[in-house]
Amino acid sequence: MSNLVEIKELGKCYGKKKVMNNLSLSLESGRIVGILGPNGSGKTTLLNLLAALDKPTEGKVYLKDRDLGKLKEKEIATFRRQNLGFVFQDFNLLDTFSLKDNIFLPLVLSGKKYPEMEKRLKPIAEKLGIEKLLEKYPYEVSGGQKQRAAIARALITKPQLILADEPSGALDSKAADSLMNLFTTINQEGQTIVMVTHSVKAASSAKRVLFIKDGKVFHQLYRGNLTNEEMYERISDTLKILTTGGEEDE
Numbered sequence: 001m002s003n004l005v006e007i008k009e010l011g012k013c014y015g016k017k018k019v020m021n022n023l024s025l026s027l028e029s030g031r032i033v034g035i036l037g038p039n040g041s042g043k044t045t046l047l048n049l050l051a052a053l054d055k056p057t058e059g060k061v062y063l064k065d066r067d068l069g070k071l072k073e074k075e076i077a078t079f080r081r082q083n084l085g086f087v088f089q090d091f092n093l094l095d096t097f098s099l100k101d102n103i104f105l106p107l108v109l110s111g112k113k114y115p116e117m118e119k120r121l122k123p124i125a126e127k128l129g130i131e132k133l134l135e136k137y138p139y140e141v142s143g144g145q146k147q148r149a150a151i152a153r154a155l156i157t158k159p160q161l162i163l164a165d166e167p168s169g170a171l172d173s174k175a176a177d178s179l180m181n182l183f184t185t186i187n188q189e190g191q192t193i194v195m196v197t198h199s200v201k202a203a204s205s206a207k208r209v210l211f212i213k214d215g216k217v218f219h220q221l222y223r224g225n226l227t228n229e230e231m232y233e234r235i236s237d238t239l240k241i242l243t244t245g246g247e248e249d250e
Contacts, residue, residue, distance in 0.1 A: 010049065
């Protein structure tokens with residue numbers, strides 16, 4: 001399995017505060033990777049660096065051998081649209097646009113023609129179960145349905161990588177379970193997903209889980225042949241060590 005992302009000796013400072021500390025890791029194609037850690041551990045900073053929303057103070061972030069730190073300002077938006085899909089906790093849908101127009105937005109910005117957009121949307125909408133909701137507006141549908149529309153918007157550009165920031169955070173438990181089942185299905189079709197989450201249950205769906213503490217990888221778990229329930233136990237045990245100040249696991 002080839003590496004999609006390479007992070008080398010990554011450091012990030014805001015003023016005198018260091019939030020990423022000499023972090024190195026590789027992320028393989030075709031996995032769901034969960035990132036957990038306490039508030040202030042550097043999880044969201046890492047996601048922002050992967051998204052080219054921020055630049056490292058030191059070190060390198062590569063996506064498919066492209067050094068994100070060397071992207072020019074005018075290249076960044078195009079690079080994101082062509083390579084990355086985003087799923088946010090608060091959905092980031094525009095209330096004045098129908099769900100369909102929200103989903104189409106990144107393709108409109110890329111200059112795609114309407115027939116191409118319709119062709120891409122049909123199988124995605126069917127897979128996500130939103131084909132009958134496309135003409136509705138965000139304020140007319142449930143949180144779970146909004147998140148499905150947001151996932152459709154992320155998928156429609158055929159991204160190399162989907163970055164999800166607390167994707168189940170605003171959902172009830174049933175909608176959150178449904179979301180993670182969707183992520184598993186999408187992943188089985190080859191989509192790589194990196195997900196920051198506080199939810200042990202959501203992280204239990206991942207094939208690999210990274211625990212971040214003080215801007216470093218404190219520990220990581222690989223699923224192997226573990227069930228979701230067994231992953232849940234392992235993740236819970238690791239978080240207990242993390243929050244009680246256990247030793248770093250090399």
